[in-house]
Amino acid sequence: MRRSADPYPSQAASQTQSPGYTSSVRRHMFNLLRTMRPKQWTKNAFVLVGLVFDGKLLEPAMGLAAVTAFIGFCLIASSVYILNDLVDIEKDRLHPRKRLRPLPSGQLSPTLAKAALVVLASVSILGTGLVDASVGLTLAAYLILNVAYSFYLKNLVIIDVMMIAVFFVLRIVVGVLIVDVNNFSPWLYVCVSLLALFIGFGKRRNELVLLEDSAPGHRSSLKQYNLPFLDQIINIVTASGLISYTFYSFEAETALAGPSQMMLTVPFIVFIVFRYLYLIHVEQRGDAPEDLLFEDRPLLAAISVWVLSVVAVIYVW
Numbered sequence: 001m002r003r004s005a006d007p008y009p010s011q012a013a014s015q016t017q018s019p020g021y022t023s024s025v026r027r028h029m030f031n032l033l034r035t036m037r038p039k040q041w042t043k044n045a046f047v048l049v050g051l052v053f054d055g056k057l058l059e060p061a062m063g064l065a066a067v068t069a070f071i072g073f074c075l076i077a078s079s080v081y082i083l084n085d086l087v088d089i090e091k092d093r094l095h096p097r098k099r100l101r102p103l104p105s106g107q108l109s110p111t112l113a114k115a116a117l118v119v120l121a122s123v124s125i126l127g128t129g130l131v132d133a134s135v136g137l138t139l140a141a142y143l144i145l146n147v148a149y150s151f152y153l154k155n156l157v158i159i160d161v162m163m164i165a166v167f168f169v170l171r172i173v174v175g176v177l178i179v180d181v182n183n184f185s186p187w188l189y190v191c192v193s194l195l196a197l198f199i200g201f202g203k204r205r206n207e208l209v210l211l212e213d214s215a216p217g218h219r220s221s222l223k224q225y226n227l228p229f230l231d232q233i234i235n236i237v238t239a240s241g242l243i244s245y246t247f248y249s250f251e252a253e254t255a256l257a258g259p260s261q262m263m264l265t266v267p268f269i270v271f272i273v274f275r276y277l278y279l280i281h282v283e284q285r286g287d288a289p290e291d292l293l294f295e296d297r298p299l300l301a302a303i304s305v306w307v308l309s310v311v312a313v314i315y316v317w
Contacts, residue, residue, distance in 0.1 A: 028109070031102035032116055035085055036078035039290040044073040046168060046192060050175035054184050055314060062179045069135055069178040072128035073171060076139045079120040080146040082113050087150045096210070097288075134177045142170045157224035161200035168196035187248035194241035199289050201237065202276070205230040206286040234280075238273060245269050261313050268306035275299050 051057055051066040085092065085103040089110070092098040102108035121143055129136025145166065154160045172192055176184055204225055211222070249262040275298055280286040293300060 031108040037081045041074045046171040047175040054181040072124045075120045075124035079117045082117045155220045164200040165193045165196035190244045197237045202286040265309045
């Protein structure tokens with residue numbers, strides 16, 4: 001006697017395929033998260049600079065607003081990282097480290113990445129805009145500038161790194177707007193700009209060393225750089241940055257600290273800068289600053305002690 005057919009073939013098939021389908025979804029979500037680069041969200045801590053250095057860290061309402069802006073910047077930054085990977089997908093396949101990223105390695109669908117880009121950018125701009133319209137507009141400006149950077153500006157020598165400094169300053173601007181600062185020193189804009197230039201030119205130097213003759217194929221602006229030129233720029237930026245932070249720390253009124261107290265934090269900054277120079281020149285690292293923060297314990301310890309010392313000077317002493 002012939003067996004009757006399954007009255008619910010589609011349901012049976014879906015149950016059979018369900019474990020594999022679930023596994024595929026999880027894999028795609030994991031690869032999407034990797035493309036969003038959560039490690040690089042540490043850069044968005046600069047959004048909190050206004051909160052800390054304006055003396056409002058202990059105000060719950062201001063703290064909540066700053067955290068909201070931080071989350072918004074993480075989302076908009078992740079949309080930019082996805083955009084960069086989409087634009088550079090072919091060039092990244094030539095890079096010894098970046099070729100392992102989900103998009104150039106084929107582990108993530110470009111269609112899914114584009115959809116995520118739109119969703120992340122929209123949620124970030126609209127969400128922060130509801131809290132503070134000026135913050136939403138600043139994030140929109142950040143996105144527009146990054147589009148220009150991804151398609152054109154990153155190919156221009158020197159301008160490519162200067163734009164990185166602009167992006168860091170916009171993080172500070174968002175933090176300043178969201179907490180409506182009263183005692184924020186303009187010197188902090190200068191310090192953060194020079195820090196970004198220091199990291200950016202250090203990254204270009206590492207790319208030249210790592211990629212050697214294939215460097216121009218990965219990033220067209222690299223063919224206009226060489227090691228002596230980058231070393232000279234790094235020296236200038238390093239000296240300027242240390243002097244600027246010292247000048248800032250000497251401004252007791254805007255630093256919300258008593259005379260000379262903020263200057264106690266200067267030695268920690270000096271060590272952080274010198275340690276980073278050591279990692280760039282001696283250990284030939286620096287192409288992924290976000291990795292150095294977690295992988296190099298002396299650097300992480302120095303940054304942590306500096307943060308604690310700043311909080312102590314402003315809020316305890």
